[in-house]
Amino acid sequence: MRASCLKIPANHTVPIAPHYCSSAPSPATISFNMANFAKIFASRAQNVLQTAGRQPQVAARFSRSVSSGSNWEFIKTDVTGEKKNVAVITLNRPKALNALCNGLMKEISTALQQFSKDKSIAAIVLTGSEKAFAAGADIKEMVENTYSQCIQGNFLNDWVEVARTQKPIIAAVNGYALGGGCELAMMCDIIYAGDKAKFGQPEIALGTIPGAGGTQRLTRVVGKSKAMEMCLTGNMISAQEAEKLGLASKVVPADQLLAEAIKLAEKIGTHSSLIVQLCKESVNTAYETTLQEGLKFERRTFHATFSTADRKEGMTAFAEKRPANFTNE
Numbered sequence: 321m322r323a324s325c326l327k328i329p330a331n332h333t334v335p336i337a338p339h340y341c342s343s344a345p346s347p348a349t350i351s352f353n354m355a356n357f358a359k360i361f362a363s364r365a366q367n368v369l370q371t372a373g374r375q376p377q378v379a380a381r382f383s384r385s386v387s388s389g390s391n392w393e394f395i396k397t398d399v400t401g402e403k404k405n406v407a408v409i410t411l412n413r414p415k416a417l418n419a420l421c422n423g424l425m426k427e428i429s430t431a432l433q434q435f436s437k438d439k440s441i442a443a444i445v446l447t448g449s450e451k452a453f454a455a456g457a458d459i460k461e462m463v464e465n466t467y468s469q470c471i472q473g474n475f476l477n478d479w480v481e482v483a484r485t486q487k488p489i490i491a492a493v494n495g496y497a498l499g500g501g502c503e504l505a506m507m508c509d510i511i512y513a514g515d516k517a518k519f520g521q522p523e524i525a526l527g528t529i530p531g532a533g534g535t536q537r538l539t540r541v542v543g544k545s546k547a548m549e550m551c552l553t554g555n556m557i558s559a560q561e562a563e564k565l566g567l568a569s570k571v572v573p574a575d576q577l578l579a580e581a582i583k584l585a586e587k588i589g590t591h592s593s594l595i596v597q598l599c600k601e602s603v604n605t606a607y608e609t610t611l612q613e614g615l616k617f618e619r620r621t622f623h624a625t626f627s628t629a630d631r632k633e634g635m636t637a638f639a640e641k642r643p644a645n646f647t648n649e
């Protein structure tokens with residue numbers, strides 16, 4: 321992989337705020353008190369409000385640089401939807417079944433950072449080919465890795481961006497979503513599956529274990545018994561089973577998958593981006609905290625919506641029987 325294949329705009333900055341939604345709960349998280357809660361809440365609310373307030377010129381600049389799509393080696397990017405407010409990132413290593421090499425993950429991470437800054441983008445769709453969403457981390461690239469290289473090279477670091485992204489990400493999964501591919505889909509917020517999709521964590525057959533959430537996110541979603549079965553056997557499950565287990569929220573014919581995912585992103589895009597962001601953080605908090613702490617977080621976030629123009633507009637529009645005109649303020 322050539323590092324030079326990554327063409328990051330000269331004016332690119334990455335003000336990604338600290339986020340608390342992508343890691344498993346530590347004992348410290350579980351026992352956090354009201355003071356910690358207030359700190360986390362204040363920090364999250366500030367992130368949301370800062371993002372919402374960014375300069376439109378910056379957004380326009382990034383929109384152009386990303387939507388050109390010509391700079392990528394391993395992905396394609398596009399901006400679509402009736403209002404041109406849906407970003408689509410397509411994994412594009414067809415010969416390797418979209419195996420997730422380091423360069424591909426770097427490009428996904430960069431594209432997500434750019435779309436996050438682009439105020440015109442309401443939601444992001446991440447997809448692959450009809451044969452493979454992604455057949456896992458690139459085994460050939462990993463084969464000679466050593467333990468010390470993994471530690472010193474911070475192996476997997478480029479993967480965290482997906483779960484840290486503040487805008488909603490929909491994984492549109494056709495074909496294989498295996499190993500890191502299944503983990504990548506689970507880092508997204510919603511999974512739509514084509515009817516021939518297959519999900520699995522086959523790392524055990526390679527003499528390793530899932531390393532990007534397969535033993536953690538999968539267990540939270542499908543429960544211990546099924547996650548254990550999948551991780552210990554490497555067996556795949558069908559799209560239909562994934563939907564039954566709550567891993568995928570919808571199964572559609574493979575050739576309609578992308579259109580359905582874009583339609584979903586557009587529906588999300590009819591709401592206030594600011595409030596969507598708060599709502600996403602609140603749902604994610606359910607995975608990070610106890611019920612009581614999560615309920616407190618939700619309540620305070622709900623209260624916080626009363627400081628926004630969009631909450632006032634949404635309720636006023638309802639009372640006046642007209643569509644809301646959200647300004648993301």
Ligand code: CO8
Nearest residue numbers: 415416417419455456457458459460498499500522531532
């Ligand atoms: N890595 C590298 N190359 C791959 C991968 C992969 N994960 N999967 C497929 N390929 C390549 C094949 O080597 C082959 O290349 P070539 O044509 O040069 O021989 C090409 O893609 C097509 O593959 P197949 O010929 O095997 O296609 P089939 O249709 O016969 O089979 C399968 C499709 C079943 C998906 C099969 O390719 C397969 O089993 N792939 C491996 C699946 C797997 O084990 N995934 C887990 C990888 S480990 C992992 O993800 C750990 C995650 C840890 C966190 C992230 C760390 C970065």
